[in-house]
Amino acid sequence: MNIYLILQMAVEAMGEREAVKLNDYSITFSELNNMSKSVASLVKNKEKIGFLSENNLLMPAALFGAAIAGVEFVPLNYRLSKEQLNMQLKRISPAILFTDEDIMVEGIRTIGTNTLTFDDIIEIGYDSDDEAVAVELFTSGTTGEPKSAVLKHKNLMAYILGTVEFMSAEEEESVLLSVPPYHIAGIAAVLSSSYSGRKIVQLPNFSAQAWTELVIKEKITNAFLVPTMLKRIVEQYSEDLSLPSLKNVAYGGGKMPRSVIERAMKLLPNVNFTNAYGLTETSATICMLGPEDHRSAFNSSDILIKRRLSSVGRPIPSIELIIKDDEGKICLSEELGNVWVRGEQVSGEYKGIGSKLDSEGWFPTKDRGFLDNDGYLFIDGRADDIIVRGGENISPGEIEDVVRAHPMVEDVAAVAVKDTEWGEAVGLVIVAKCHINDREIIELIKRKLRSSRVPSIIKYMDELPYNETGKLLRRVIRDNFAN
Amino acid sequence: MAQIYKPGVKLSSRVCKTQIMVLRIPAVELEIFCGGSPMEVGDPVALKELQGENNGTLVGKRYTDESETMEFLCTRGGEGSISISGYKIGIKAAKKLPSSD
Numbered sequence: 001m002n003i004y005l006i007l008q009m010a011v012e013a014m015g016e017r018e019a020v021k022l023n024d025y026s027i028t029f030s031e032l033n034n035m036s037k038s039v040a041s042l043v044k045n046k047e048k049i050g051f052l053s054e055n056n057l058l059m060p061a062a063l064f065g066a067a068i069a070g071v072e073f074v075p076l077n078y079r080l081s082k083e084q085l086n087m088q089l090k091r092i093s094p095a096i097l098f099t100d101e102d103i104m105v106e107g108i109r110t111i112g113t114n115t116l117t118f119d120d121i122i123e124i125g126y127d128s129d130d131e132a133v134a135v136e137l138f139t140s141g142t143t144g145e146p147k148s149a150v151l152k153h154k155n156l157m158a159y160i161l162g163t164v165e166f167m168s169a170e171e172e173e174s175v176l177l178s179v180p181p182y183h184i185a186g187i188a189a190v191l192s193s194s195y196s197g198r199k200i201v202q203l204p205n206f207s208a209q210a211w212t213e214l215v216i217k218e219k220i221t222n223a224f225l226v227p228t229m230l231k232r233i234v235e236q237y238s239e240d241l242s243l244p245s246l247k248n249v250a251y252g253g254g255k256m257p258r259s260v261i262e263r264a265m266k267l268l269p270n271v272n273f274t275n276a277y278g279l280t281e282t283s284a285t286i287c288m289l290g291p292e293d294h295r296s297a298f299n300s301s302d303i304l305i306k307r308r309l310s311s312v313g314r315p316i317p318s319i320e321l322i323i324k325d326d327e328g329k330i331c332l333s334e335e336l337g338n339v340w341v342r343g344e345q346v347s348g349e350y351k352g353i354g355s356k357l358d359s360e361g362w363f364p365t366k367d368r369g370f371l372d373n374d375g376y377l378f379i380d381g382r383a384d385d386i387i388v389r390g391g392e393n394i395s396p397g398e399i400e401d402v403v404r405a406h407p408m409v410e411d412v413a414a415v416a417v418k419d420t421e422w423g424e425a426v427g428l429v430i431v432a433k434c435h436i437n438d439r440e441i442i443e444l445i446k447r448k449l450r451s452s453r454v455p456s457i458i459k460y461m462d463e464l465p466y467n468e469t470g471k472l473l474r475r476v477i478r479d480n481f482a483n
Numbered sequence: 484m485a486q487i488y489k490p491g492v493k494l495s496s497r498v499c500k501t502q503i504m505v506l507r508i509p510a511v512e513l514e515i516f517c518g519g520s521p522m523e524v525g526d527p528v529a530l531k532e533l534q535g536e537n538n539g540t541l542v543g544k545r546y547t548d549e550s551e552t553m554e555f556l557c558t559r560g561g562e563g564s565i566s567i568s569g570y571k572i573g574i575k576a577a578k579k580l581p582s583s584d
Contacts, residue, residue: 001491001504009558013542130491154491161506161556165577166543175582188584196582224584250583276583285583316580 001157003134004067006195007033013167014197021174021218022057022202029194032060039065042096042111048136050089050097051075051181053113054204059181060190062098067134067153074136075182079468088138091148091351130154135187136351139280148351149280151187158344159188159283160195162318169198175222176214178203178229183469185224185253185276188284198222208236212243219245224276226253227260228470234263241267252276252285254470255379257404258310265298277312277379279365281356283345286321287377289313304372311376319343322362323371333373336395338383339365368395385474387416388424392452396474399426399455402448403441408433411464415474417457417481427481428455431463457481484521485512495527496520499561501540502527507554518563537564545575 007029010019015030027035039061043049049066051059051073059075066073074092076085078101086105089097093107103110134153138146175193177200179186193200201218203211206229214220223246225233230251233241249264249271256275265273272291278284289311297308315321323337324330331337340362348363349355357363368380380397387394396414403412410431417427430436438458445453459481465473488494492505498518515522519534540546542560547553548570555565565572 005504005558009542012559163580163583165579168577168579185584192582192584198582222582248582250581252583272581274581274583288581288583290581317578 001130002067002132002153003156003160003191004036004064005157006160006191007036007064009166010194010197017171017197018199019194020057020060020200020202022055022204025057026199027057032064032194035061036064036068040068043069043071045094046071047109048072048074048092048095050092050095050099050108052078052085052097052099052101052103053181054078055177055181055186055202056113056204057202058098058113059186059202060194060200063135063187063190070129070132072133072136072150073187075180075187077138077180077182088146092136137182137184137187137280147353149347150349150351151280151283151347152349155283155345155347156187156191158318159285160191162343162345163285163316164192164195166195167197169193169196171197172219173197173221174199174201174218175224176201176203176211176218176220177224178206178211179224179226179253179469183253184278184280184284185226189224208232212237212241215243215246221245222248223250225249225251226470227251227256228254228466230264231257231260234260234267237267238263243268243271246271248272248274248291250274250276252278252312254472255381256310261294261309262298265294275312277377279367281346281348281363282319282341282343282365283347285316286319286341286343286345287312287315289376293376307378308372308376311372311378313377314375315341315377318345321371321377323369331370333371336368336370336380339367339369339377339379341365368397382474385415387414387426389419389426389452390422394426394453398449399428399445399453402445403428403430406436406441406444408436413464413472413474413477414455415478415481417478419456425456426453427477428458429461429464429477429480430458431461485514487512488515492524493526493558494522494524494555496522496561496563497528497531498533499530499539499563500527500559501557501561501563501565502559503540503546503555503565504558505553506545506556507552509552513553513567516566516568517561519566520563533563535564537562539563540565541574545577546572547575548572551575 010029011033018026019029019032051062063073089105097110133150135151273294275289276285277287300306320342325337342362346363348357366383399414413429416424419425465476496517497520501517539562540557546555
């Protein structure tokens with residue numbers, strides 16, 4: 001199975017439907033197919049296809065073109081420093097690179113994103129090797145150096161076949177895509193929209209205003225947002241927002257604050273919200289909190305149902321999920337442990353490192369979490385972020401939740417800091433709305449948690465460091481404390 | 484000729500444009516027909532005449548037997564119908580998940 005099959009089927013069944021639109025330009029599935037073939041014909045000697053640009057009409061063609069040519073599609077982060085970028089480019093050489101940047105790296109052949117012509121379509125056969133790699137993605141590296149995750153054709157196809165019905169979208173449906181091409185959600189969106197027949201409308205530079213204007217202008221029905229984006233939208237339009245065409249909003253890619261989703265549901269009561277939890281290594285979504293779950297949690301007075309607004313939902317039918325403690329014993333419900341998943345869409349493999357799956361095919365997500373009695377998953381944080389104070393494991397999430405509830409706290413992060421007595425201790429960074437006394441915070445934590453959770457250092461910052469897709473960069477905060 | 488098929492295998496009709504992909508299948512010898520002629524593993528060969536009653540296949544639909552022991556994805560539609568001796572093959576009802584991206 002090759003992901004190009006998705007485009008072939010779309011061309012056969014709905015070739016004249018609009019596939020992708022950017023500003024006033026749009027292409028149909030047939031045109032996208034021709035563009036993809038043109039891209040494939042550029043590949044010599046198994047060069048990979050790199051993509052270093054914001055989203056544009058070429059992006060889906062580069063993804064499918066790589067599949068036709070039987071080489072990896074490697075989207076790169078255009079926000080990286082020159083030095084970081086060159087390091088990643090050396091790792092993917094030899095490659096064609098679609099970019100408008102000035103790049104000089106051995107083995108990297110650059111092609112401008114506007115210079116490609118699509119006059120000469122060459123019919124070439126394509127490989128359908130199941131084990132072949134379709135996409136290579138550098139993980140966001142919030143806890144260390146970015147790793148290069150490989151997603152095989154079989155992983156991505158399993159995800160699409162497991163979650164999307166072919167041509168299930170109505171002709172007038174469209175999805176507003178504002179996540180960058182190097183995010184797994186940006187790749188998954190191209191595949192699932194092509195398979196369902198839903199037009200993608202691209203928004204390369206997100207702002208709350210540009211997003212809402214485009215929803216209105218293009219009569220957008222669906223959208224995917226990372227939490228930071230939804231937060232900006234509800235903050236900018238706190239009172240009144242009318243988006244009559246918008247029916248479904250999926251969100252994921254980071255922890256959604258409960259206050260943000262609650263405000264969004266109040267602001268847009270007719271929209272169906274879906275929380276999609278997944279990792280790069282799992283070919284996107286593995287758990288979903290669907291629209292019905294959102295509404296019943298929102299309206300419930302039962303505290304255990306109500307808190308499900310902070311849950312990432314239940315595993316999709318094609319995924320198995322378990323929680324294990326550090327010794328490998330399966331946790332009871334409500335018991336915090338490590339999240340393990342299994343399923344055909346799970347790759348768990350990194351370039352130069354190999355597979356992280358255990359002998360039975362289970363992948364350690366390195367996320368910590370627990371299941372409630374009905375199997376809803378709550379994610380606590382990354383296992384690497386655990387603070388080990390004198391042998392005791394402290395999860396930053398529990399401290400942050402308590403401090404965030406303080407009325408004068410805008411944002412907060414707890415990280416491990418070196419401590420001569422305990423090995424590690426809690427360092428707390430607070431973004432305050434106005435002056436707060438350290439003692440107040442310490443008393444709050446002592447009262448709600450226990451004294452081992454009390455920070456040894458509290459710092460105040462104007463804002464916390466997040467990456468562009470809304471992930472908190474704890475590494476940067478830890479470095480800040482270390483200096 | 485009856486044979487054991489594996490998931491991921493592509494089968495082509497000998498009587499029409501139909502192509503299917505095996506998603507799930509029991510490890511037993513089976514003979515898979517389309518339009519009355521055995522289907523070919525891989526890409527299509529020269530076309531023969533359609534036989535028997537045919538309702539055709541639809542691209543994107545999943546085909547399964549009554550007890551759902553096997554499942555095929557139609558990747559290209561045609562005039563022939565899928566049949567397997569000993570099984571009743573029909574379209575599987577779609578279970579739609581909310582869109583997540």
